[in-house]
Amino acid sequence: MNEQVFSSTDPDQLLKELVGSFTKFERSFRKRFPVMWLATLLAPIVVSALLLLFFGFTSGWGFAGRLVSHAFLTFFVFGRFIILSGAEAPEGAYRILMSPLELFGLVTYLDFMTALFVTFHMGFLFRIPWLGPKIATLVWDGKFVMDAQPWIKRFAFIGLVAFVMFPSSTTGSIGGSIFGRLLGLSRFATVGGVLVGSILGNAVMYGLSTQMNNYISKDDMWLKIAGAVLIVALCIAVEWRYRQVRKKFLAKEGVEAGDKSETQEETKE
DSSP: OOOOOOOOSSHHHHHHHHHHHHHHHHHHHHHHOHHHHHHHHHHHHHHHHHHHHHHHHHHOHHHHHHHHHHHHHIIIIIGGGGGGGOOOOOTTOOOSSOOHHHHHHHHHHHHHHHHHHHHHHOTTGGGSTTHHHHHHHHHHHHHHHHHHOTHHHHTHHHHHHHHHHSOSGGGSHHHHHHHHHHTTOOHHHHHHHHHHHHHHHHHHHHHHHHHHHTTSOTTOHHHHHHHHHHHHHHHHHHHHHHHHHHHHHHHHHHHHHHHHHHHHHHHHO
């Protein structure tokens, strides 16, 4: 079931509407469903801590440490591109990198937990001094995608899945959670759409990673370093191209909006 659709064409007004909506919802949600509110707030922290303890005792604390380090790299640097760095190691060998399948599970888990938290507790994030403006930029990106691809509005859930699948820093779980609200999807549908998009997008990266490992020797350190550099370059290239397309589109929209306003003024005169 769809909820409020945010259709304001003014970026500042759109942000105010979105902040107001999330803040109002969270207050009402906490009052009406205190147990669920607390569960969605604490689940990412509690479940993650329990999983780290489990893997620490069963697979070793070195593996638990790699989970933490790769989670930070995923969240702040590589996104789902980190799956491409996965490498299978010989049995019994100590390795720094995780396997493609392990990274697939890690990235999917991070996307799901982030979407669960953000969708239900976004209200206060907008008001955090440094983080708020960063998240606000995702609102502009979501609005840009909706304006550039009108079909997304007609197929909201499919549009959200496609949005999350695209490998850009703006289209991850946080951006997808905001985008789902812009499309008017319910919060549960938004979390579901982010999860489906994450699984499909990560599956593509997993397939590419396994194919790459068929041609790259596990013992060739220089190839691994070159591969890491290539992944970073790919992240930068995709992000740069996305920004360029958005810049051109917004510039075009600005010119057209200016022409329309001038025409309206001339008509009034």
